[in-house]
Amino acid sequence: MKLDTVELFQNAGYTVPVEGEIDFSDVDYYGDRPFRTARVTGKAENKGGIVTLRLDVSLDVETHCARCLKPLAFEQKAKVRETLVKRSEETDDASESYTVVDGRSLDLYDVVLSAVLLDIDMVFLCREDCKGLCPVCGADLNEGMCDCGKKDQEDR
Ligand SMILES: [Zn+2]
Ligand SMILES: [Zn+2]
Numbered sequence: 001m002k003l004d005t006v007e008l009f010q011n012a013g014y015t016v017p018v019e020g021e022i023d024f025s026d027v028d029y030y031g032d033r034p035f036r037t038a039r040v041t042g043k044a045e046n047k048g049g050i051v052t053l054r055l056d057v058s059l060d061v062e063t064h065c066a067r068c069l070k071p072l073a074f075e076q077k078a079k080v081r082e083t084l085v086k087r088s089e090e091t092d093d094a095s096e097s098y099t100v101v102d103g104r105s106l107d108l109y110d111v112v113l114s115a116v117l118l119d120i121d122m123v124f125l126c127r128e129d130c131k132g133l134c135p136v137c138g139a140d141l142n143e144g145m146c147d148c149g150k151k152d153q154e155d156r
Pocket of ligand 1: 132
């Protein structure tokens with residue numbers, strides 16, 4: 001998914017709507033590939049010579065709970081709020097956050113992926129207080145205590 005930036009940089013007041021989908025199923029995330037399709041909507045806008053990119057991202061994630069291993073599917077939201085500058089206009093001002101556009105268009109893949117990775121959890125849980133699996137028998141402790149746990153209590 002590419003954003004054509006030629007006219008955008010040339011014309012103050014110019015707005016380009018952005019709408020589409022990006023497939024992130026090849027992305028390796030801590031040894032897993034949990035990402036699916038991201039829906040991207042928003043716009044790029046030239047306001048008085050300053051070009052900004054504002055996108056709302058909704059990414060389908062399919063993974064499993066890190067504790068109980070139950071399959072898990074959810075939508076991860078993210079926002080892109082970037083100022084775009086042409087390669088030739090790049091400055092050394094490190095205090096400004098901007099995306100440098102090389103050539104005539106910007107590939108939104110990296111921009112959207114960085115926004116997602118900024119917001120997404122490192123570990124996915126089915127719920128915050130998931131009790132996980134019994135290390136001895138593998139029973140799902142969310143569904144009640146297994147016999148190993150009961151035995152522990154009887155011994156006490
Ligand atoms: Zn769980
Ligand atoms: Zn057990």
